[in-house]
Amino acid sequence: MRADRTQSRYQAGALSPQRRAADLERMRTEHFDVLIIGGGVTGTGAALDAASRGLKVALVEARDYSSGTSSRSSKLIHGGLRYLEQFEFGLVHEALTERGLLCHRIAPHLVHPLAFLAPLSGRVWQRAYYGAGLALYDTLATALGGSSGRLPLHRHLSKRRTRRLFPGLSSQKVLGSIKYFDAQTDDARFVTTMARTAASYGAAMATSARVVGFQRDARQVTGARVADMETGDEFDVSATTIIAATGVWSNDLSGMLGSQVGLRVRASKGIHLVVKRSAINGDSAIILRTSSSVLFILPWGGHWVIGTTDTDWSLDRDHPAASAIDVAYLLELANGILERPLSIDDVEGVYAGLRPLLSGEDEDTSSLSREHAVVEPMLGLLLVAGGKFTTYRIMAKDAVDRAARRLHGVPASRTADIPLLGADGYRQAWAGRERLASRTGVHPGIVEHLLRRYGTLAQEVLALIAENPKFGEPLAGAPEYLAAEVVYAVRNEGALHTDDVLTRRTRVSIETSHRGEKSVEHVVALMGDELGWDKATRDNEISHYLSRVAAERDSQRQPDDATADAARLGAEDVRVGLNTPV
Incomplete structure (x- = not known):
């Protein structure tokens, strides 16, 4: 019976071309409790949160799921170790709690523990300072019964042990390290899977659907004008409340409303390099504090991801550009700690993303808060902005909680206990992957690849191969x-x-x-x-x-x-x- 329910959810969550057409027709003809603008991690998270509470939900995205910031991150699910230096202990604890939920309950097929080494130069104060920070990090992860306690605690390593784990580190500059754990995900796949999960709860979902204006009754927002980017057609969507989860595009709402939206969001550009796995000799991730940001060297399948920068950006936000100086900067930072220097020939790919930061007056982007806010600049319109990928669920919950005030009898958020599609039965499927490979006649390596990308939805991909x-x-x-x-x-x-x-x-x-x-x-x-x-x-x-x-x-x-x-x-x-x- 449980297997039948799971299969039914999978079918209900299929975002097919036919489903898009049907959902667009629903948007033209039905009234929704909540209309969400934005198909990034916060918007899709809000769609899942609202739909799982029994609300009637629609979501529109101008391009594709996670086509903005949410597909261009460092691919990490983490507490924000460097935020401890800013004394944001509550933010770190919140993020570490979410990390635990994602690893163990919500998306174990998409979020995987990742070992990090924090290299040390040998100065006594450095080991003591970093060690104290990581001890606090572990404490915050387990405080108040946090779910993250199942990740291993940090350990101090000698130079010899460090070199054994990561031979590619410079023998001259690295004289030891501290090992700790965070987690990693494919951000774009995570968002797409969450969009499908929201659809399985009945949310109407449409990409290539851009909001071009708002419907108003006096000072109240009652809906939105939407353009279908595939056909050019425009139509109105009626909703009791609109949640705009538009990230670095949040300030653009002012033009549609004819007034300020109540939040100032600044864009900070972060770029990443993808290099060949053979270019660096090691297996764990590396984190290194720099003068202006944090350097990550992260294993990524048959590759490494190196990032990131943290600089103000005021140019085109739809697709921020990485310059030659950005690429050279990251190579220089990485080469400062690696035994074998990287060159531009080792770089396979480059991507740039924009972080939406809540802005004060004149702060550097590296010091702006990663906290989020929900504001209501006009009755019927909510704006959620700030935050980071790891805490998307809290942002979504807070936005839907505000929307629920205008409705009656709305239950509390359930998303802490809702696994994304593909999570149900994942651990059993992983344990039985060799049997699955034998039964389907597919190489075990391919089965592992599919399980780590789709979880138990991999069965559907394997069915296509059989077809x-x-x-x-x-x-x-x-x-x-x-x-x-x-x-x-x-x-x-x-x-x-x-x-x-x-x-x-x-x-x-x-x-x-x-x-x-x-x-x-x-x-x-x-x-x-x-x-x-x-x-x-x-x-x-x-x-x-x-x-x-x-x-x-x-x-x-x-x-x-x-x-x-x-x-x-x-x-x-x-x-x-x-x-x-x-």
């Missing part, structure tokens, strides 16, 4: 992925365009030196067959994707933000009506 053996073939130019994953992204995960698949459903655009150029024709062939694309549409998809890659490469050769931004603006959006980069 058509060609779907079991590797993706052209990206053998880490299967053709079946492209088909699955279209049928179940709301993918509408090539960029959705190569950049977010998979990470081919940052994990290969060709940035997806060698994969795009294969992806377009698979998507085109599923979506009924004609030759002109297929050619257009290929052209837009290649133009985007060329513009990104060009921007990363520019000397500063202004010229990098200008270069990146050379690529048009494949979605109708969006005259900004993809």
Whole structure:
């Protein structure tokens, strides 16, 4: 019976093209308790929170799930170790509690513990200072019965032990370390899975649906005007309350309302490099405090992710650009601690994202608060901003709690106890992965790959391979992925365009030196067959994707933000009506 209920939820959460059409029709004709603007981690989290309380929910996103900040993070679920230096103990404890929930209850298939080394230069005060901070970190994780207590506690390591765990660290500069644990996730896959989970509770979900105005009755907001970016059609959505989870775009609401929204949100740019796994000899993650930010060197499948920067950004927010100076800065920081220096030839991919920070007057972005706020600038409109990926559930809960004040009999949030799709039975499936491989005739390595990306939803991907053996073939130019994953992204995960698949459903655009150029024709062939694309549409998809890659490469050769931004603006959006980069 439980298996039947789980399968029913999976089917109800399929974000197919047919489901999008049906949900858009619902938005045109029905009245909703809550309309959510924004398909990032906070918006999809709010959709799940509200729908699981029994509210009637709609969500619209101008591009794709997690196409903004939520797919361009450091891929970490963490408490924010450096926030201890700012005495934000409550924020760290909250984040560590969420880390525990995500690892052990909500998304064990998507959030995995990750060992970190904090290298030491040998000064006694440094070991004592960092050791005290990590002891407090562990204490906050377990305080008040926090769920994170199941991650191992920190340990002090000698130089010899450190070198054994991470031979690639400089023998001259690293004289020991402290080992501790946080967690890692594929941020874009997490958001897509949460969107599907919200849909399984009845939320109407639509990407390529942009809010272009608000409906008002005197001083009250009663709905929104939405443009379908696939067709250009516009329609009105009626709702009792609107929650805008628009991140660095929050200030844009002022123009639609004709008044200030009540929050100032500043954008801080963080860039990351993806390098070959063979370029660095080690297995754990590295964290190093720098003069202006934190350096992460993180294992990422067959790659490493190196980041991040933390600089003010006031240019194009739809697709922030990394400049040559950004890339050189991170390489220099990493080379300061590695035995073998990295060069630009080791870099496979580069991505840049913008963090939405609640702004004061003149603070540096590195010192701005990562806390969040929910404000109501106009009756019927709520704005949630700030925070960070790890605490999305708290942000979503607070926003829906405020929305619930205008309704009657709304129960409390349930999301602390709701596993995302694919989490049910994951540990048993992982333990039985060899039997699953034998039963399906698929290589055990492929089964492990699918389980870590889809959890028990991997059964659906394997069913596609059984349906058509060609779907079991590797993706052209990206053998880490299967053709079946492209088909699955279209049928179940709301993918509408090539960029959705190569950049977010998979990470081919940052994990290969060709940035997806060698994969795009294969992806377009698979998507085109599923979506009924004609030759002109297929050619257009290929052209837009290649133009985007060329513009990104060009921007990363520019000397500063202004010229990098200008270069990146050379690529048009494949979605109708969006005259900004993809």
